[in-house]
Amino acid sequence: MGKSDIEIAVLRHRKARIRELRHRQLLHTADVSPPEAINYMAQGIYTVATEGNIGAFNALILAQGRAVSVLTEITPQGNTILHLAAVYAECGKTEVVKYILRKEEYANLINQKDHTGNTPLHLATVFWYPMIVHILTKDERVNVGEENKLGFTALDAAEECMDLNPTFRERLTWMALVCVGTPRALKLMPYDSFLAPVPQEGIIQSNEMPSAKKYKDRVNTLLLLAILVATVAFSAGFSVTKVPEGEKHWYKPVALQVFVVSNTIAMYSSVLTTVALIWAQLGDLVLILNVFKVALPLLGIALIFMSFAFLAGMFVVVGNQLWLHVLLLASGGIFLGMLVLLVVPFVCPYTSKPSLFRYVWRYPFWLLLMLIVRDDNDDDLE
Template sequence: MQKEEEEEEEEEEMEMEMDWGKHTLISNSMEAAIYRAAIAGDIDGLTTALQQDPELNLLNQLTPRDDTILHIAARLGHHHLAEHIQSCCPDLFKSKNYNNDHPLHLAAAGGHLSIVQSLSTIAGGHPSGRETEAEQEVLNVINGKNKQGNTPLHMAVKAHQYEVAELLFKRPGSALISCSLNLEKKSPLYMAAEAGHEGLFELMMKFVASNVDAQNMLKDGQPLLHVAITRRNMVVLGIALKYVPSLMDAHDRRGRRSLSYAASRGYVDGVCYILDRFIGCTYKRDGNGSYPIHEASSKGHIEVVKEFLQRFSDSKELLNRQGQNILHVAAKSGKANIVSYILKAPELEMLINDTDQDGNTPLLLATKKAHVEIVSILTWDKRVRLEIKNGEGFTALDAALNYRGTTRSIREMLFTALKEDIAPRGQPKTIETEKNSTLEAYKDRINTFLLVATIIITVTFAAGITVPGGYDDSETHKGMALMVKKSAFQVFVIANALAMYSSIIVAVLLIWAQLGDLNL
């Protein structure tokens, strides 16, 4: 049995060696003379190599990366060599390398305008009657995509070769490629907007405006206006809305339209531009259930929030899908600047104790999310009602005591911010243990501080009585410190006095806190 297994293993190893041998044999390798001629752009060298071996076929000459000699000439910009190769092998322009790149892809990426011009026109040498067929073959190459889904036009725009890009775009029958998506869901039009090339972008947008198919193709890609907003390019934004206003309603992955996206980015100029042209979009709810003003509030962009409230005063009443106003969203997101602004605006007072669909006030949401600063800001405002319960019967204090975060000190800080002596509880029985544990934790900390303060008082008092250097026993200056005129001694006395008196004050406050006032 063992012998049979060993024989089987030997056979498998032999098969693997044979397969490896086959792989080695089929590995491509271009003739050295032809490769050198292609790299150097040497037409004479290529001609000589072909004359020395008439059986050589340029179609079969491939590098290990499956590049043909035309790929090499196109990549390196050898225009005269590329024309010579096309005249010898008219069909070589259709060849692909390992990445599915045509020679046109490489020429476009390299910005070799003359080669792109020759490769994107009908190659010569076709019999009469094949002009239409040849034209279609050229269009297939122009529309051809490599493994990344990029067309030659993608390659040109990506490499910032805009003159080449315009040439390819203006090629009859190929303008629709400007909306073709690669694997990143980006079209050449999108990439032009991303790069900020306004001339090329407007040229493409004019075509899109008059072509329904192009507009439909854009719906599947990344939102065009979003990239203009991200780059804060007002010119690109204006061009896009000028030719295709319907782009305003395009959603991103989070369901945000362009206005909401601009609001979330804090792009005030973009928000104002869109509002000037599309007033009604302020009241359009996004796919994620929010309005533009909610997006600005959640990100803390106060200038954008002010712009919305100034233009549309009733936008303060807008509620997202959870029934939350802008104060709810700001409190939940921990945006103290928005919360402070709303509390200072008398016209926004209605938002302070408003509840969402689960009965949560802004204070409750901030407590649940452990935003201590927000809780502190809200509790210091006398208009905030601490006794309001949510749908579960919890007040803000209940939420603080039931906080299950990993950092214990946050719960204690929330507890302190809510002023335990005046903040009511909704479910005292369920949270009594949490309350007691919090009180005990604070008392332990108070005792530690009190011990340290007492030690400092003792040491500083002793240092004040037994001063360094001793006292003067002479009749004229009896009782005076010997080092009283030394500057270092004077600094010591002042620092020692400050330490002693501040420690006494701290000790008094801590004793007071021990009696029940934890806010101290």
């Protein structure tokens, strides 16, 4: 299908051409009723929403002269430009969404529903755009508990459309909603195909419940890792027992104390993780999921403190070479920083009820979100 002149102008970022085409069209449609004249702009606005070009967006608004009305009822389904921007925000093109949220005159678009009752947050959720969901939920004006005509909140829609074995993008979208305390509806209405962009079996409407068998390999892997950490921590506890004789540096006793404390925490945390995962071997799904909430944070603590213990132990046993101490400190600092960045997002309990914890867990979630954005940009370049 060929593109119209106004779509081509938007794609080529030609603001003057946009104004010229708009004025020419108004001359030819002087006797057209306002709603139809506004609908003519749907082509250009649709392209702006999908391309994410703010310059073209401003040019369209200035040419129309009706900043708010031109952005509503763009499609027969009652979608606004914020709906379109939320749906077509591929490859990190979130500029239009951010721009609309910054402008007070567009505040009425934030929670506006289309003809099926879906807000922009609903649409960004079911199309699995975690970055857009994150941007929308950060804005205090967005009503995360808004329900559509099916009685679904955004979280209900996510859980309804999510596969039994969800992808990383689906998990991040769900996490973005959970991190801000998005509520669930008290009563869910029957499933409607509009909520899912493609036919699929969701969690709620499917008769097949998640099986505990698919968690068996995960439990075994975590159990093996926990036993390995416990073994290493136990062995290390008897390897570094005192500061070598003749050492006069003040930091040697301090490093030994750090080693003892860190190694002890790593040892106990890994043992507790092992015992918890042994309980998970019973095979009950509810028990497995509850064990993960305890075992994953404990395993993360064990890994981090075992690394601290190793670094402190090396400071105790190395000689007096200054360059070696600097090398240990630099390499250890870089490694520990990377370890925290990788481990914390994996083990954080994002479903914590206290709002303070949910606010703190936003930061590791943001780190995971950067992986999705980077992946989108790489795909776009290819």
